[in-house]
Amino acid sequence: MTRRTLLRGSAASFGLAAGGVLFSAGSAKAADLYNPFSGYPMTDGWWDHINRGSLGGIDYAMGVGTGLPAAGAGTVTNIPYNGTGGHTVTITHSDGYRTQYMHLSAFHVSDGTWVGQGGTVGFSGGAAGAPGSGSSTGPHVHWHLITPGGTRVNPLDYLGGGGGGTVLPKTSAEQDGVPGPTMWKRTQNWLRIQSGYTGPIDGVPGPNTYAALQRNMAGNWGYTGPIDGNPGPMTWSAVQRLAAQHGYTGPIDGVMGPNSWRGFSRFINADAWDRVG
Structure with missing residues (x-):
């Protein structure tokens, strides 16, 4: 897999990426996160990960190539071949919290791109042995949140939805x-x-x-x-x-x-x- 393939769709940092990148950055708090994967079956919960020695996370089963929406607005960093996590995308929110998705088949926007909540940042992977799958043994996305202090936490504990209206x-x-x-x-x-x-x-x-x-x-x-x-x-x-x-x-x-x-x-x-x- 070439770097160009990994970064497909990333021609401009201020473009609109897969229905998601906005023209200018806004603010996002951890309480503004939503669950973009609520329509998919959860195959491993937070404590399933912890109990087997993982630092924590949530797994949702989905077919390879499914678009992965940003749980909250922020700036994207792509980490190819991130050890057991495989291709990993990080979204840094304005309050310092970071969303991470792991086992991607491809990235969608380039490093430094600001995306709005719901904007596609990559495509799911996880097929055993496929490039970018890391240690995954089946198609899914792994999701966790990292606090400003660097502690991995359960993102479902931080959902808000952004207020009134x-x-x-x-x-x-x-x-x-x-x-x-x-x-x-x-x-x-x-x-x-x-x-x-x-x-x-x-x-x-x-x-x-x-x-x-x-x-x-x-x-x-x-x-x-x-x-x-x-x-x-x-x-x-x-x-x-x-x-x-x-x-x-x-x-x-x-x-x-x-x-x-x-x-x-x-x-x-x-x-x-x-x-x-």
Whole structure:
């Protein structure tokens, strides 16, 4: 695996990486962390690790190549071939806490990139003997938190979610593949957080929503068309490439159907896009 492969998608520190890197850094506290892996089965808990002599961690089973969202905003450092941890990504938050994910198959952004909460920082690995797996014997991600003093702690003890505001419901499009107002409200909130959308969170997409979507797709998913708020096949092909990181296995043909919307909605149902304000 080449360094270029490990750092795919890292052309610019201020780009929008996999729906996650913002234009400027903000603040993050340990209490602002969320669990980006709540939808995956936990195969090893904190005390399972401690009881077998590990410094601690939580393991979630997932297929190799699954996008790994940042549990909180911060600055990324990649550590290739980090001993038994294999490829490891560290996210340093503004209060000095550090999130670490281990056993990656690839990194997604370059060292020094600032990512927003929910932004993809790498791709899961862990297949026995694969490059970057370290001592892992099966596909999963290992997650732990490190305090400013250097002590490894259970991240589930530090979850907060970031304060008040309106909480959006999850979209049923993840199950039925039918986009509707709830999906578009969540999409607008994602684009508000990450891509400069300033319109209402009303679930009615218009030129401003689509222009923000095009900006995000241009920064992440290979969109090379105009930012004109008028989506066509090039825009939707980029959306399908995002959806492919979340279970979509169909063609990248720019024609959104139920399977395309299901994959996209798995991404848009992430906890990071729940809260408005």
